Amino acid sequence: MKCLWNLVEAGNFVAAQDMIAQLQQKKRLSPYELAQILNLTGYSYNLQERYTEAIGAYARGLQQPDLPEALQFSMLKIIAQLQFAIEDYEGALTTVRRLLSAVAEPGADELMLEGKVLLQLKRYKEALTAINTALDMRRGQGLIPRENSLLLLHVCYFELKDYENMIQTVKEFIAHYPKDGYLMTLASIYSELGDTRKQLVLTEVLYEAGYASNPSTATNLANLYLMHGLPYKSALLLEKELEADLLESNERTMRLLSSAWYQAREDKKALPPLRRAAEISQDGNNYYRLAQSHLNLEQWSDAEAAARTALDIGGLQRNDQAQMVLGTALFNQKKLEQARASFQLALREERGKRAAQQWIRYLDNEMLRRDLLNQELPEVAPRHRDAILDALENK
Numbered sequence: 001m002k003c004l005w006n007l008v009e010a011g012n013f014v015a016a017q018d019m020i021a022q023l024q025q026k027k028r029l030s031p032y033e034l035a036q037i038l039n040l041t042g043y044s045y046n047l048q049e050r051y052t053e054a055i056g057a058y059a060r061g062l063q064q065p066d067l068p069e070a071l072q073f074s075m076l077k078i079i080a081q082l083q084f085a086i087e088d089y090e091g092a093l094t095t096v097r098r099l100l101s102a103v104a105e106p107g108a109d110e111l112m113l114e115g116k117v118l119l120q121l122k123r124y125k126e127a128l129t130a131i132n133t134a135l136d137m138r139r140g141q142g143l144i145p146r147e148n149s150l151l152l153l154h155v156c157y158f159e160l161k162d163y164e165n166m167i168q169t170v171k172e173f174i175a176h177y178p179k180d181g182y183l184m185t186l187a188s189i190y191s192e193l194g195d196t197r198k199q200l201v202l203t204e205v206l207y208e209a210g211y212a213s214n215p216s217t218a219t220n221l222a223n224l225y226l227m228h229g230l231p232y233k234s235a236l237l238l239e240k241e242l243e244a245d246l247l248e249s250n251e252r253t254m255r256l257l258s259s260a261w262y263q264a265r266e267d268k269k270a271l272p273p274l275r276r277a278a279e280i281s282q283d284g285n286n287y288y289r290l291a292q293s294h295l296n297l298e299q300w301s302d303a304e305a306a307a308r309t310a311l312d313i314g315g316l317q318r319n320d321q322a323q324m325v326l327g328t329a330l331f332n333q334k335k336l337e338q339a340r341a342s343f344q345l346a347l348r349e350e351r352g353k354r355a356a357q358q359w360i361r362y363l364d365n366e367m368l369r370r371d372l373l374n375q376e377l378p379e380v381a382p383r384h385r386d387a388i389l390d391a392l393e394n395k
Contacts, residue, residue, distance in 0.1 A: 031064035032071075038064075039075060051082045058082075072102060080113060089120045108137040112149055119152055128156045147177045154185075163193050184217075200224040215247055222256060231263035251281040258293075267297055278306075284313035284322075291325045303329035320345075320352035327359060336367050 029037070038061030045054035058075045061067075076099040083092035096114045100106045115131035118124075131153050135145050150173055157166040166189050173182040187202040203221050218241045225234035238257045241247040254277035261270035271293055278286035291306035307326035316322050327342035340363045346356035 031066060032068070035061040035064040035067055035071060035075075037061075039071070042075070042078065046078070046082065051086050055079055055082050055086075069102070073099065076102065077110065077113070080117070084113070084117060084120075087120075089117050092117045093121065108134040111137070112152070115152060119156060122159070124156045124159045128153070128160075131156065144176050145172065147173070150176075163189050196224060196227055200228055215241075218247060219253070219256065222260065226256075226260060226263060231260045232266075235260035235264055235266070235269070249276065249280075251277045251283075251286070254280065255286070262293070267293065271297070278309075282313060284310045284315045285317060287313060288316055288322050288325070291322070291329070295325055295329060298332070300329045300332040304333065318349070318351070320349035320356070324352060324355065324359075327356075331359075331363070336363055336370070339363060340367075 038057050042054045042057035042061065045051070045057060058079045062072060062075050062079075076095055080092045080095040080099060083089075083095060093114070096110065096117055100110060100114065103110075111130050111134035115127045115129075115134060118127035118130060131149065135149060135153065138145055138149075150169055154166060154169045154173070157163075157169060167186065170182055170186045170189065173179075174186070183202055183206050187199045187206070190196070190199040190202065200221075203217065203224060207217055207221050218237060222234040222238050225231065225237065235257060238247065238253065238260060242249060242253070242257070247253050254273040258270045258274035258277065261267075261273070271290070274286070274290050274293055278290050287306050287310035291303045291310060294300075294303035294306055304326060307322055307329060310316060310322050311319070311326065323342045323346035327339045327346065330336075330339035330342060340360060343356045343359045343363065346352045347360075
């Protein structure tokens with residue numbers, strides 16, 4: 001038998017199979033000897049990745065009577081693992097439960113195998129019971145839970161949307177297997193729970209430590225800064241990453257940068273990225289936002305130009321509002337007739353009708369006043385001094 005083992009271990013499978021065939025032809029083999037031959041046959045097939053044939057050999061070995069418990073246990077465990085490998089999860093569950101019932105006190109590895117099979121069968125609650133029991137056994141022995149076992153536990157909690165327990169599992173990951181990916185996972189869970197403050201703290205720590213220097217993390221952190229009233233930090237972060245070419249100067253990033261500067265009350269700094277976003281996207285709504293920003297800075301001609309571009313491109317969420325911005329910019333440039341025409345167009349939408357009417361009434365009064373002031377007064381013929389005095393005396 002030792003010679004056969006050597007052939008299998010050496011990978012000389014053809015010679016091993018010949019020897020196995022010769023041994024099986026012997027008439028006086030005991031059940032134990034035949035089981036051992038079949039055990040070796042299964043092992044040989046397993047090494048050759050002929051898993052179905054390996055399962056068959058082990059199964060025939062288990063059919064032999066009066067086998068030692070240790071040999072039964074070993075073959076059942078291998079069969080379950082092979083069934084798992086070929087994705088026969090139902091078969092693997094039957095085998096592993098046969099294995100668990102065959103021993104008085106199942107070990108952590110066998111319970112973990114049951115958990116893995118149940119997880120693949122999407123029986124998550126049952127899987128949790130098996131996996132947690134196995135983990136508790138290892139912890140009770142003073143052993144650190146294996147990383148892969150914690151990962152299985154994490155997947156179960158994720159599928160069950162049990163975020164609170166997911167947090168505890170990820171914290172155990174971080175304690176025993178500190179990796180930046182697990183910190184990012186923890187930050188994502190806090191996001192799911194709506195605890196964006198903790199998400200911000202974790203993301204900031206990762207970013208500043210250089211563990212998460214990628215575009216998505218930088219953008220995410222910038223958004224979190226804005227969410228928590230830190231627009232200046234958001235803007236500085238975005239500008240730093242843009243200068244380092246980590247972030248692309250696309251519409252999304254430019255709009256985010258503009259929003260950060262605007263919220264930081266740096267209106268002039270907010271304009272260039274917003275203008276860039278509008279130019280990149282050629283989207284009317286972006287030009288409308290640009291027109292509003294120019295209007296806030298009392299840059300009337302720039303506001304007019306941006307508003308006209310927005311209206312020319314079209315596709316605006318509120319056409320009347322763009323007309324109102326244009327009208328306001330024109331009014332401040334004393335282009336009253338053009339401003340009135342713009343407000344007149346804003347009347348077409350009910351939502352902005354009242355404000356437009358107020359502007360039109362005001363403009364009508366302004367144009368009337370302007371016209372009166374511009375009228376030439378009639379020339380008065382000079383009166384003689386005496387005639388004037390006489391008129392005053394007669395009065």
